[in-house]
Amino acid sequence: MHRLGVHLSIAKGISRIFDLAKSLGCNCTQIFSHSPRSWKFPIPTEEEVKEFRRRYRSEDIRPIFIHQSYLVNLASPNKEVYQRSLESIKREAEFAKLLGLRYIVIHPGSHLGKGEKLGLKNIVNALDSLSDHLDGLEILLETTAGARNIIGSRFEHLTYIIENSVVACGVAFDTCHLYSAGYDVSSEEGLEDTLRSFDSMIGIKKLKLIHLNDSKGELGSNIDRHEHIGLGRIGLEGFRRVVNHRHLKDKPMILETPMDGKRSDKENLDVVKSLIGSL
Ligand SMILES: [Zn+2]
Ligand SMILES: [Zn+2]
Structure with missing residues (x-):
């Protein structure tokens, strides 16, 4: 059975996401722990946590991924931003543990023009200093579109981080990001090549999540602009192959x-569902 969901807002309360997920037909989801454009972390009350845990136990909605906020940059050469980012991920880890969740999705970050090497080293150092705070949590490195100075658009970047950090990170694919980074997941041959290369460099087992997004930008454009499923350059046939691929169909898939x-989230989900099994 596919695990399929959309990114949901917790604005109305963390345990509200279960009803929201059910009304849309999701059996997994992703959330921000707080407003993604803020450093502030409102801490849920004891009641809220209790209710969330109760619902999480009784509903078949899992995994629930936590996505880092937009301000975090673990690759930053700016010491203050780096330190704040590190604190932010520590808070995400506390939040995840409080709710009993396992995965935190992070973007590797931007070196801001100071070079890939320095950026990659900063990320490795950041992950290493997080290692004592994880207690069984798993950090997932998301593939990025590779706009200027952004790390994570090449599997080589992820390989470097995974090989050099003491933290055993997993990986999250984002189909829009892969495509705009130059991995042609829209074609049959391109998808096979992409997965073969990922498997040989990192290992398909490390892939724990797929963000399903179509792409407004062209192949290799490095433009990070998500499009509705089938209306962008990856297209319906591209997604049909992605959702049914033997290496991918058992991985949780989340729409952003x-x-x-x-088009609504529900409509996008229904499009994806209509592609499942129809190869
Ligand atoms: Zn992301
Ligand atoms: Zn994404």
């Missing part, structure tokens, strides 16, 4: 499609 009024 735009909120532009063109």
